[in-house]
Amino acid sequence: MREFKGRVIAPGTVTAPALVSHGGLNTLASFQKALQFGDKKATCGDQNNPDLYGKEMLGKALCLPQTIGSTTGGLVLYCACAMERQPACMLFSKPIDSLAAAGSILASVWLDGVSMPVVDSLGDEFLNYVKEGMTITVSENGTVTVN
Amino acid sequence: MYLTPEQQAILDGSKGETMAKVMKTLVMYGETFGAGKLVPVTSEYNHLVTSFGLKMMGPVFDLMQQLIDAGAISQQKFSVDPRPVDKNVPSNFIMNIVFNMFMYSKQEDYEKQLAALGLMNEDAFSCACYLDQMGNKPKKGDILSWAESSAVVYANSVLGARCNRNSGIMDIMGSIAGCVPHFGLLTDEGRKATWIVKVQCKKKPEAQLLGSAIGMKVMEDVPFITGMNEWLGTELNDDNCAYLKDFGAATASNGAVGLYHIENLTPEAKEQGAGLIAEGAKVYVIDDAELERVKNNYPVVWKDKDATPKLCFIGCPHMSMQQLKDWTVRVEEGLKASGKTKVVIPTVFTTAPAVKKEFEKTEYAARLKATGVVLSYICPLMYMNNPLAGKMPVITCSNKLRTYTTARYYTEEEILVQITKGGK
Numbered sequence A: 001m002r003e004f005k006g007r008v009i010a011p012g013t014v015t016a017p018a019l020v021s022h023g024g025l026n027t028l029a030s031f032q033k034a035l036q037f038g039d040k041k042a043t044c045g046d047q048n049n050p051d052l053y054g055k056e057m058l059g060k061a062l063c064l065p066q067t068i069g070s071t072t073g074g075l076v077l078y079c080a081c082a083m084e085r086q087p088a089c090m091l092f093s094k095p096i097d098s099l100a101a102a103g104s105i106l107a108s109v110w111l112d113g114v115s116m117p118v119v120d121s122l123g124d125e126f127l128n129y130v131k132e133g134m135t136i137t138v139s140e141n142g143t144v145t146v147n
Numbered sequence B: 001m002y003l004t005p006e007q008q009a010i011l012d013g014s015k016g017e018t019m020a021k022v023m024k025t026l027v028m029y030g031e032t033f034g035a036g037k038l039v040p041v042t043s044e045y046n047h048l049v050t051s052f053g054l055k056m057m058g059p060v061f062d063l064m065q066q067l068i069d070a071g072a073i074s075q076q077k078f079s080v081d082p083r084p085v086d087k088n089v090p091s092n093f094i095m096n097i098v099f100n101m102f103m104y105s106k107q108e109d110y111e112k113q114l115a116a117l118g119l120m121n122e123d124a125f126s127c128a129c130y131l132d133q134m135g136n137k138p139k140k141g142d143i144l145s146w147a148e149s150s151a152v153v154y155a156n157s158v159l160g161a162r163c164n165r166n167s168g169i170m171d172i173m174g175s176i177a178g179c180v181p182h183f184g185l186l187t188d189e190g191r192k193a194t195w196i197v198k199v200q201c202k203k204k205p206e207a208q209l210l211g212s213a214i215g216m217k218v219m220e221d222v223p224f225i226t227g228m229n230e231w232l233g234t235e236l237n238d239d240n241c242a243y244l245k246d247f248g249a250a251t252a253s254n255g256a257v258g259l260y261h262i263e264n265l266t267p268e269a270k271e272q273g274a275g276l277i278a279e280g281a282k283v284y285v286i287d288d289a290e291l292e293r294v295k296n297n298y299p300v301v302w303k304d305k306d307a308t309p310k311l312c313f314i315g316c317p318h319m320s321m322q323q324l325k326d327w328t329v330r331v332e333e334g335l336k337a338s339g340k341t342k343v344v345i346p347t348v349f350t351t352a353p354a355v356k357k358e359f360e361k362t363e364y365a366a367r368l369k370a371t372g373v374v375l376s377y378i379c380p381l382m383y384m385n386n387p388l389a390g391k392m393p394v395i396t397c398s399n400k401l402r403t404y405t406t407a408r409y410y411t412e413e414e415i416l417v418q419i420t421k422g423g424k
Helices: A026-037 A073-082 A098-110 A126-127 B005-011 B017-032 B056-070 B091-102 B106-118 B149-157 B170-177 B206-219 B239-254 B268-277 B288-296 B323-340 B353-359 B363-370 B380-384 B399-404 B413-422
Strands: A002-005 A006-010 A014-020 A062-063 A089-092 A118-120 A135-138 A142-147 B038-040 B047-050 B078-080 B180-181 B192-197 B223-226 B277-286 B311-319 B347-349 B374-376 B395-396
Touching: A002 A026, A002 A098, A026 A073, A026 B056, A062 A135, A073 A098, A073 B056, A073 B353, A089 A098, A089 A135, A089 A142, A089 B347, A098 B017, A098 B170, A118 B206, A126 A142, A126 B374, A135 B106, B005 B017, B017 B038, B017 B056, B017 B180, B038 B311, B047 B170, B047 B323, B078 B347, B149 B239, B170 B180, B170 B395, B206 B223, B206 B277, B206 B288, B206 B399, B223 B277, B239 B399, B268 B277, B277 B288, B288 B374, B311 B380, B311 B399, B311 B413, B323 B353, B323 B363, B323 B413, B347 B353, B353 B374, B363 B374, B380 B399, B395 B413
Parallel strands: A014 A062, A062 A089, A089 A118, B047 B078, B192 B223, B192 B277, B311 B347, B311 B395, B347 B374
Antiparallel strands: A002 A142, A006 A118, A014 A135, A135 A142, B038 B180
């Protein structure tokens, strides 16, 4: 077991299995098919992301460096939250990018009853340590425990 | 973050719950990135990235309606990215059903929302809103609340305006509140270059390829580019602006560049020179071999890599008037050289509606039509973003289109040969 301390972007507590992307998450490419074609498990549709392609993102602790791609990324993440197809939490090894920040802030402010804790700046060591399927617990203060 | 008494009052609900949420969104956004204050948006117009009535965006339409119902509309009129559908662009029966009945079934409703929120006019649909004919060109020093990545990088770099690389929806929040958080590319410090890019090519580099190489190397950082004056000179004429439009779009989509400086050419580089370069800036040298290496590493995601192209898109971002005229001549000359009269691959040039109207008044319009090329206002990216079009072998000289879709990239000369002579 290891603990990592990050910065809280969207507060909350959750325990969920890890899903790990070592490259940047292209939000539009990852979520578009799931949102457009009614995939309630939010299967990742980004063929350029070998870590996530074809895997279910719903309810997972999504561990990643940053998000990349189209500046529609924030609103796509907002839509995923509104349609209840979001990850259980998003855990960034680097400081959060403006698109992911926008998505998580919009969901936090404009959607009632949607919880997706977001923590950033967990460090490269976090992403090196965490493996798919490990159990992640996120605390209110930004502490992330990996089992 | 420091808030003025008026901003604090709005946050506390003086203008209603919805405006309080708008302000809270901007405050949280700013605090995430260490902004010390909110600063006024000073451009005459805004520009929104979200132009498409995609069915999956129901929650966005609900949010827009909430804003409209509360009277929280944009304080500026705005332009918006291109429309996703045009009946003139080649598509088959099934694609038409998918586009109109399924994917973009909310387009008409969404355009009504845009009109209610402050759309400039019914032709204000282009990613290149800064083209003269579109009427949304910010001034140097203007503070913007834009999100379209290719427009943001152009406004920052070529026009000297100031804008962060915002997300969709965040763009209209800033426009409604009339202010944006002061961080990143809005600050003098954030506009300093942390990369020096030395271009040492023996011929003028292809704009979309050079932008791709730089974007993939520097990602979200600011590059200061040297070695381009031999090719571009020192004046921002029409040719150079078109070149920088395509170059910037590639830096922003292949990486996440929001601002670049070109020595002796772009406004801040002309004024401040090497003073724009931050201490400890990294160096990237680009020569012809490096560009070739970058191009050869693009993945080909076609199922049949040897398929004959079924469609060609040129104009992502939208083409300028001069580019339309130049390409008309190039296609004519290519066809003449190959002894043909029409392009051999269905080809679509895309441009802003206002540019299209102006172009259609010129003699070039009939000449382009005679070559078989279709002229459209569509967003090729939105056309390609579905499983049916995604399976088509489409070619393009846009590195943005290559990055976000299954379209295959070729240089402009290679594209010209393919559409006028044939080949794979």
